[in-house]
Amino acid sequence: MRQNFMKLALIPALGLLATAAFSQQAQAAKTFVYCSEASPKTFNPQLGTDGATFNASSRPVYNRLVDFERGTTKVIPSLAEKWDVSKDGKTITFHLRKNVQFHTTPYFTPTRPFNADDVLFTFNRMLKADHPYNKVSGGVYEYFTSMDMNKLIKSIDKVDDHTVKFVLTRAEAPIIANMAMDFASILSAEYGDQLLKAKKQEMMDIQPVGTGPFVWKSYRKDSEIRYEANPTYFEGKSPLDRLVFAITKDPNVRIQKLKRGECHFVAEPPPTDLKALRADSKITVMEQEGLNVAYLGINVTKPPFDKLEVRKALAHALNRQSYIDAIYLGNAVVAKNPIPPTMWSYNEKTVDDDFDIAKSKQLLTKAGFPNGFQTTLWYMPVSRPYNPNGKKMGEMMQADLAKVGIKADLQTFDWGAYLDKARAGQHQLIMMGWTGDNGDPDNFLSVLLSCEAAKNGSNYSRWCYQPFEKLIDQAKVGSDQKARTKLYQEAQIVFKSQAPWVTLAHSKAFRAMTKNVQGYKMSPLGTDAFYGVDLK
């Protein structure tokens, strides 16, 4: 009896709540939910080092002087309407867009539009040690430094409110593309001043203010980030009213959430799920050639891998096509060059080392190992777009190598230890990979294969080869793309002949979204931006 009474009392209450909820939803209009992979480390892209941080900061909240056109690596005007490069290539003048407003938020209200002071503030923070913000939040501008910008920029001068001049120490071709990278996002100098007065400088990197399409609203670590559309965005208000990042670290969970409609969009669905996703009538899968490479690094300083024959023997022993079939489920191509086919200067003429056990054995015999040898093979403990399952690949490689008499002991460590030990060169064979930052071949060949990188650790083969080094150095300073292309193509041939890696795969990149998501364009750089996306 009493229970029944309770039920009766609940019904009208429920009805009320339901109507309240309904009207709320009608108002809420378009909320876009993105199941993202990780929490951002900061909301200031200058300090960022990873995709999760850039997706949550530079892409929705900020703009740069120039930007990559949506879906390409073509550099287009953004906060700068146009730019001139001097004849000697050492001076770049940016002409800034007028009447661009910074976000109005509960914690900041701009009194003036974007101008040259903001550009100076942004770059001087990273460039000048005596800038009041230089040491804030750790004060390490990893991308800025690793792109060599600190040595490249001599000074930044304000010509007038809407003109800024960058003076360089030397001519360097990739600099305009660098200005479109996340770390070059433009911060508000006025917000900076306000925080400086309040002695709360670190808030600049926690509660962001930018000019971008979305206004930051709230953040709960490992749980969610909320944004609202910027009503005064200079390219027009986003069709989405709200943007929510539902931080979901487990890839399986992300897929399940997408299928159940709990989110609209996931990045990098595991290849094993693609078939089911494509078959799902409520889901669209988009794909694009990735700007990446997966490789097996061969530590050339460790015998027997100092012998070219042994390295070539490895390349012939591995049945790479079978990895593409089993691990990428066909969503990748066998790699023969260190740079992906979509990148300019990719050398079609490189001759790949085909899968040939007899030849491999022959090479091993020539090198003095007719019965093979023992070695260790490190497999990646994490899943990366360029290599979705290192463990499985390790198991397959182990089986392949056994066929030519090489007994490979599989080893791994957690990601931190893996990087640490690899950096110190403790490995013999190591699985690794790379996703490009800016579409320039230099970003692959220098970062991964230069002598400098062999010292710094990101050249995991520890391969320092002068003929190769010469070519990439020469290509870096030239500004004539044709000449650069030729040099890079030659470098790829040299690379192949010396085989410091077994080039494994260039994987496709995937995005899966519900059918009602419209207008999304994949970026070859792997970041996700939702301006221009709509829900139908």
Place this chain on the structure above:
Amino acid sequence: MFRYLLKRLAEVIPTLIGITLISFALIRLIPGDPVLLMIGERGASPEVLAEMRSAYGLDKPLPVQYGVFVGNALKGDLGTSITSSRPVSEEFSERFTATLELGVVALILAILIGLPLGVLAAVKRNSLFDYSLMTTSLIGYSMPIFWWGLILILIFSVQLGWTPVAGRMDVMYDVPHWTGFYLLDVWKSTEAWPAFKSAVSHLILPAIALGTIPLATIARMTRSSMLEVLGEDYMRTARAKGLSRTRVIFLHGLRNALVPVITVIGLMAGTIVTGAVLTETIFSWPGIGLWLVDSVRQRDYPVIQSGILLIATIIIVVNLLVDLAYAWANPRLRGK
């Protein structure tokens, strides 16, 4: 009693010191540091690495770092997370409430189901019900909860589609921050009822997974404790006085049987934390277990050392309270 308390408190201090030392040292013995992880495959020049390390105070000698950690902890400052630049204490309270909510609901489930079942089994000793309950509870007790959680997801989320797969709340509901317990916070939201339903449906599976072992333990403990009490003289006296069987069992029996059961529940704090690590991993529950495991992977030193210190303190305090309650209930033990 007071002397006993003092003695126990005196024992806690070296334990806590040991914990700070161990959590500090162990995490630094792992190869790789947070800076390397931030840079990832890219690598960086030694100068940049050195600069980044000094930004996080990692360039100081270890004894100095330890001194800073303990000194600040004594002042109530638990440091700042390297990966999120937020105070550890803030992150802890956020994460701890999530785990607490899960743990409390799991325990309530375990008690509400385990206690009556245990009593019933004791009363119907050696019956079919007793046997099957004891068998089931032993299965529950032996359960690998990382598997059990997956099976629950497989059945209720994947096959039946009744519950969401993971997380704490549908992100469509913007729940204001109030107590940190979503089951309470939702009532301050504009869409209270649907948000509450969402919170419950997210909570139910992890709570079952986490509650299974405590439930089995409580059922078994209640049964054996109840059996002992049922054999006592005063129970027979009470029956002889003409009180009804049910009344005797629940009024006199249960009350006395509860003491060891409550002790066991109190001692479950540690079990719950361990269980939480696995449960939270499976259900992506943003609690303390997942937080610590992630921090180990990311070498977020301040989070790990302070997080472990806090958790250990909580476990020690709970155990101490249980011991005190026990000593209070059994005066004979106090002398020892």
Place this chain on the structure above:
Amino acid sequence: MAVQAVNTPPLPPTTEAQAATGFKAELKEFWYFFSQNRGAVGGLVIVALFVLVAILAPLLAPYDPTLIHEGVFTQGPAWSMGGSMKHIFGTDDVGRDVFSRLIYGARISMGVGFMVVVFSLSIGTLLGLLAGYVGGWVDTVVMRAMDILMALPSILLAIVVVTILGQNLVNAVIAVGIVVIPGFVRLVRAQVMIEKNRQYVVASGSFGAGPFRQVFVNILPNCMAPVIVQGTLGFSDGILNVAALGFLGLGAKPPTAEWGTMLSDARAFIESAPWLVTLPGLCILIVVLGFNLLGDGLRDALDPRLKK
């Protein structure tokens, strides 16, 4: 030796023959109580079965557990659609026979359980004897150390230890073993505290028995009953925790067939290949249940208080 000679006669006052019959009688009594307990016998049967499977794995398994069968990735079990009798429990994502892997997994799990128990029991018993018998500051130091170990969340401690030592099965065993040690120490210490004040021990001491003899000849054997029980239960703890580490990706090196690792690899296929998730977990559950039943049975049979 001399000490021993002096000490042989007095206590306990039984001749060897009597002792033998006494032991036999005890064993008989133990078996009587043990076999009364259906659960315990069931546990014994389960454990014996898995031990047998572990020993005979190469004979029972139809295939090498690491053999990759080309072209049969994630094939369903024999009774499902698309299954075949060639792989009665189907194949995993790399094309290995699940049945063979489960069988070899028994080998790993039993071995792991055994190693964890040996590791933690030997260290734990030694520390417990030391703390209980010597007492004083030694006791304090040992017990504080155990308090510290117990206050740390055990799985987290195991994770950290494995991450430091490097990821393989032996290190997983060490990590889990360390976590289990305090249970043994506390148990043995408590027993020693009781036993060392017993008349026969005190008397033996007054006859000049050295500490070594006191501890290992007089005291230890009388502490064994609860240690055996705890050891049996330690098996289930060990198996469960190593599997948990495997599940978190910190267990055996590939391509070793370890149940927890198999489960972890199968997570991605929870929808498309649920048997890959179900079967290894079921194996873990059954083995752990077996040891728990056995342990409970042993406790009941060895604990004199309950023999009513």
